[in-house]
Amino acid sequence: xxxxxxxxxxxxxxxxxxxxxxxxFFRDQTAIIHSMPFRRLKHKTQVFFAPENDHVCxxxxxxxxxxxxxxxxxxxxxxxxxxxxxxxxxxxxxxxxLGHAPFGHAGETALNxxxxxESKFMHxxxxxxxxxxxxxxxxxxxxxxGVKDGIINxxxxxxxxxLSPCVIKHDLDKILDRKSISTSYEGCxxxxxxxxxxxxxxIEDALIAGIIKLMDIPEKIRQDVGETNGxxxxxxxxxxxxxxxxxxxxxxxxxxxxxxQVLKSFNYRNIYLHPTILHYRKxxxxxxxxxxxxxxxxxxxxxxxxxxxxxxxxxxxxxFGRYLFKMREFYHKDGNVPRNIVCDYIAGMTDNYALESMxxxxxxxxxxxx
Numbered sequence: 256x257x258x259x260x261x262x263x264x265x266x267x268x269x270x271x272x273x274x275x276x277x278x279x280f281f282r283d284q285t286a287i288i289h290s291m292p293f294r295r296l297k298h299k300t301q302v303f304f305a306p307e308n309d310h311v312c313x314x315x316x317x318x319x320x321x322x323x324x325x326x327x328x329x330x331x332x333x334x335x336x337x338x339x340x341x342x343x344x345x346x347x348x349x350x351x352x353l354g355h356a357p358f359g360h361a362g363e364t365a366l367n368x369x370x371x372x373e374s375k376f377m378h379x380x381x382x383x384x385x386x387x388x389x390x391x392x393x394x395x396x397x398x399x400x401g402v403k404d405g406i407i408n409x410x411x412x413x414x415x416x417x418l419s420p421c422v423i424k425h426d427l428d429k430i431l432d433r434k435s436i437s438t439s440y441e442g443c444x445x446x447x448x449x450x451x452x453x454x455x456x457x458i459e460d461a462l463i464a465g466i467i468k469l470m471d472i473p474e475k476i477r478q479d480v481g482e483t484n485g486x487x488x489x490x491x492x493x494x495x496x497x498x499x500x501x502x503x504x505x506x507x508x509x510x511x512x513x514x515x516q517v518l519k520s521f522n523y524r525n526i527y528l529h530p531t532i533l534h535y536r537k538x539x540x541x542x543x544x545x546x547x548x549x550x551x552x553x554x555x556x557x558x559x560x561x562x563x564x565x566x567x568x569x570x571x572x573x574x575f576g577r578y579l580f581k582m583r584e585f586y587h588k589d590g591n592v593p594r595n596i597v598c599d600y601i602a603g604m605t606d607n608y609a610l611e612s613m614x615x616x617x618x619x620x621x622x623x624x625x
Contacts, residue, residue, distance in 0.1 A: 256337045256503060258439045259422040265343070265401030265439060269387075272397065279399050280342035284349060286396045292353045292385050293318075298605035300359040302457050302526065303464060304535035311460050314352055314359075320452035320488075322348030325445040328492055335500035337440070344441040347405030348448060350398070354381030356602045357609040358539030365543035366598050369551075373594060375431065381602055383407035383427060389599055393585025403427055405442030408435050411449055414519060417506030418443040443505045447495060454518055455487030461526045471525060473517060480514050491515070542613050543601060549616050550575055550597045559583065568620075571612040575600060 258265065266279040274282040287293050296315035303311050325344035333339055355378045356362025366376040383406055387395045404425060410433045420443055421436045437443050461467045469482060481487035494511045507515060526532065553572055557563045564576020578600055579586070586596055604612070 256332070256339075256440065258441075259420055260424055260438055264424060265399060265404075267400045268397050269395070270397050278342060280340055280346050280402065283346040283396075283398045283402045284342065286398060287346060287349045287353070287386070290353075290386075290390050290396055292390055292603065293349070295603065295605050296352065296355075298607045299355060299357055300361075300539070300606055301453070301460075302359065302532070303460055304358060304361075304532075304539060304606070308463065311463060312456050314355055317452060317456070318349050318352050320456065321351060321445060321448045322346075324348070324448040324451050324488065324492060325441070328444045328448065328495060329441060331492070331496040332500060335496075337500070339440055339444075343399075343401050343405070343439070344444055344448075346398070346402045347409070347442060347445040350386055350402060350406045351382060351409045351445060351449065352378065352411075353385045353406075354378045354383070354602060356381075356543065357604045357606045358536070358543065361536040361539035362543050362602070362609075365540040366547070366602060368540075369544055369547040370594055370598060373592075376598060376602070377431075377433065379407055379409055379411065379433060380431060382409075383430070384599075385603075387427070388585060388589075389582075389603070392581040400424075400427075401439055401441065405437050405439060405445050408437040408442055409446050409449055413446075414450065414516070415446075415506075416509075416512045417504045418446060419504045440505060447505060450515075450519075451488055451491045451495075454491075454515075454522060455481065455484035457522055457526055458487075459484045461529075464531075466529050466531060467525050472521060476514055476518050476521065480511070480518055487518075542609055545616075546601055546604075546609060546612055547597055550600065551593060554579075554593050554597060569615050571615050 277285065296318060297313055299314035301312045301314050301317050322345045325348045326341035329339040329341040329344045356366055363376060363378055370376055383403055386398050386406060387403060390396050404427060407427055407430050412433060418436060420440055421438045424438055425435060437446065458467070458472065462469060472482060481490050491511070494508055495505065498508045499505045553575065557576070559579070561576050561580045564572050564579070567573055579596070589595070
């Protein structure tokens with residue numbers, strides 16, 4: 256099975272660059288891995304708020320899970336005559352969550368609220384904005400169309416049984432919602448891999464946190480889908496390959512998809528909507544909203560007077576001013592919309608940096624006596 260567009264269309268990038276050694280999509284992998292937004296994922300929430308336990312999943316581990324699962328599915332289908340590129344799927348997986356805000360979906364909710372309907376914050380669209388425009392001080396990562404298309408269309412919120420790629424090439428700058436589908440099978444596969452990666456891992460982390468017990472998971476799910484993250488991933492990947500290999504669609508069997516819905520409902524009911532998670536989520540939203548208001552007011556007062564930012568005794572203001580200075584050419588082209596500028600800056604924060612910034616603006620430094 257081949258993708259609907261011409262092969263050369265998936266390798267198009269803004270600035271032509273030859274990659275005779277690495278290949279087009281492996282080059283994208285290295286560009287993402289060496290980028291600053293990728294590095295910051297190690298201190299961004301997956302589900303559990305600013306975890307101090309080293310064995311609890313953060314966003315960087317999640318994207319690596321998604322990348323490896325996506326590449327594995329491509330290799331599995333290639334064994335049955337498909338013509339997929341595992342490097343492309345791996346690159347999409349690595350980059351798909353680069354636009355996530357601190358504190359996971361709590362940050363996303365808060366930023367959406369602060370944009371006041373002037374625009375929407377969706378991490379999928381923002382991940383594209385990060386790789387295309389924000390990274391490298393407004394120059395972007397110069398990724399291929401195929402990888403960018405997979406990133407913006409990964410839709411972390413949907414649970415489809417089957418997917419087929421869109422046959423018409425997207426104008427990626429015009430995608431502002433979650434309604435579109437990737438134009439590649441690799442992009443569709445990563446969309447499935449995202450769910451495969453987090454369903455089992457979130458259970459594993461909830462067990463570590465003591466939020467659930469193993470016996471809380473329905474017995475039928477433990478038997479047929481798995482009771483460990485490894486077993487869940489293995490069973491879902493094998494089912495997806497087996498029921499896609501002779502089709503023109505990527506998808507799960509009826510039997511497993513039904514159980515997958517039960518597992519998803521269990522996770523929502525017992526993990527994502529658990530009182531402890533909801534408590535921390537509200538805290539995360541409040542932190543993001545207060546930082547947003549503070550930086551928006553700062554931007555309103557200081558504008559492009561970069562020296563004034565440096566004169567501040569608050570490190571957050573200094574760093575915000577330095578960010579504005581480095582990004583000034585991009586924002587002049589982008590329309591210099593203050594709410595979008597502040598949104599970009601906050602979305603790029605780690606959990607730790609957001610917490611530290613909150614301390615700076617809420618807790619004054621003690622007076623120092625000579």
